[in-house]
Amino acid sequence: MYEEGSDIVTSTIKIGIIGYGNLGHGVEKAIQQNHDLELVAIFTRRSPQTIRSESNLLPISSIDAYKDRIDVMILCGASSKDLPEQGPLYAASFNTVDSFDLHSRIPEYFIAVDKAAKKAGKLSLISIGWDPGLFSLARLLFASVLPEGKSYTFWGKGVSQGHSVAIRRIPGVKQAVQYTVPVPETVEVIRQGAHMELIPRDQHLRICYVVAEDSADTKSIEKTIKEMPGYFADYDTTVHFITEDEFESKHTGMPHGGFVIRSGTTGQAHQQQIEFRLALESNPEFTASVLVAYARAVFRLHQAGEIGARTIFDIPLGYLSPDSPSALRKALL
């Protein structure tokens, strides 16, 4: 930032990316929207020569040379197979931000990353994105300001990668996508302030678009999907068979979203309702935008002396903005 009457030109915050899938590409683009951030390098396990990119794409083996040249490393690997190893590993050399999203394993992951970061004198922010992430923040805020009430999280309409992959594994399926959709009647009742115990079937519909092989038995595929335990059996599931052309033209995006809503009471039974809602055309690009804003916060908090692991609950939101505290008080409060 250049301040009037000052000769100081502050330097940019230097960002690195590990992993160049959908999320890594999203982070690359998000950095371009933030003029105080600079992308130094993207590290990949693949051979950089085989990948088209306008960024400085490097083999992961060269990462050690960048220890003092990157302020914050954004980890864009998969939560299931990459982050449990990469999180603690890179927290030992860099300030990091990641989107670790296996809710039940967050406590153990936090401990592993915290230990590595503390030992290295670095700061690591885990489980950033929108859920876990902004939705978690909404759940915490809502429960704190309306202690007598009930919160609900609805997801969709959006693509669930896990469910889409599960369908694609069925023999005879060429291509498939699954949309998670909130049940409209339930949403209506919850918005009216009702408190209910919801089972999965009450809350979300699963709508599948499937391209079958020419020779496939579509009745059998539909039955296999609808009865799949853990994925579809507990939901009302609809299966549409479509052509490859229709799939390519209408179902290759990655939209998602949803909302956290809490209805509660204060005083003499006054109803109060709070809602946080997202409608996203690109799930990975939005997640990436959240990671990038929080990378700015990590840089500043580490400069202020903080080390160890943190979650979204620990970060004052003022650190997310490129603007100064006094500018924020004037413009946004």
Added chain:
Amino acid sequence: MYEEGSDIVTSTIKIGIIGYGNLGHGVEKAIQQNHDLELVAIFTRRSPQTIRSESNLLPISSIDAYKDRIDVMILCGASSKDLPEQGPLYAASFNTVDSFDLHSRIPEYFIAVDKAAKKAGKLSLISIGWDPGLFSLARLLFASVLPEGKSYTFWGKGVSQGHSVAIRRIPGVKQAVQYTVPVPETVEVIRQGAHMELIPRDQHLRICYVVAEDSADTKSIEKTIKEMPGYFADYDTTVHFITEDEFESKHTGMPHGGFVIRSGTTGQAHQQQIEFRLALESNPEFTASVLVAYARAVFRLHQAGEIGARTIFDIPLGYLSPDSPSALRKALL
């Protein structure tokens, strides 16, 4: 909180209230919903004997005796006439939270409170509530995660006290209430992702319910309202004359709410939308609930050594909850 295997029973956080109007009453009730908080005393400029209350109601003159018996004082006076004096005054003796809501005067108020609090070694959190407050937080968060986009704040449907009072000052008016209502057509277009420059008339309607004196000229009252500069002249205003009975049965509540919405783009023009929405049956009780949750944060941050003035932008949301960081990571992340 009582932890298994521990003999430690942590004591409650001791809260005081200055000012016993709608907001003070709301804080009194909100404290009852938070079992780790305890209301020690309410201080009023009126004569306590003349006021019915189940709490420990005391004259403001006795406040000095409570300097070491209250952890956080919640200031519930009016922003225009009370807080500019009370904020810095009580920041010199207590940790404080207030709802100072004159947006344009926040920077100077912050400086005055900061100076007093720093000198006293106390912590003061200013401008807490929902706007300024939670809506400010939404504006900051949304702009930070979607830097290329546009935010809008809509208020209502809700009662504007300022506009209601302005109508009541007109000769011939016995009673009046004004509802601020978002213009439905504009909301529709903004939710579809449009970016527009909005003038006041595009954004909100003003709907007034007026009880006139028997002898009053209602045509003249309606004209006076609709042409009132600063309050109504820039809006489409509707005036309904009603009976005193109808007023008493339907228009004595204090509902409010509204929403902050931002549409932006990431990557190759993917549309992303974020929204934070409130629907409140009691505006003062909800504001009070927010103040009380933030009082908990002030206590903890002061215990951690923080002094001076703060705003909602400076507070990690984890401090709002009575639960421990590890419990929050497990249950809400």
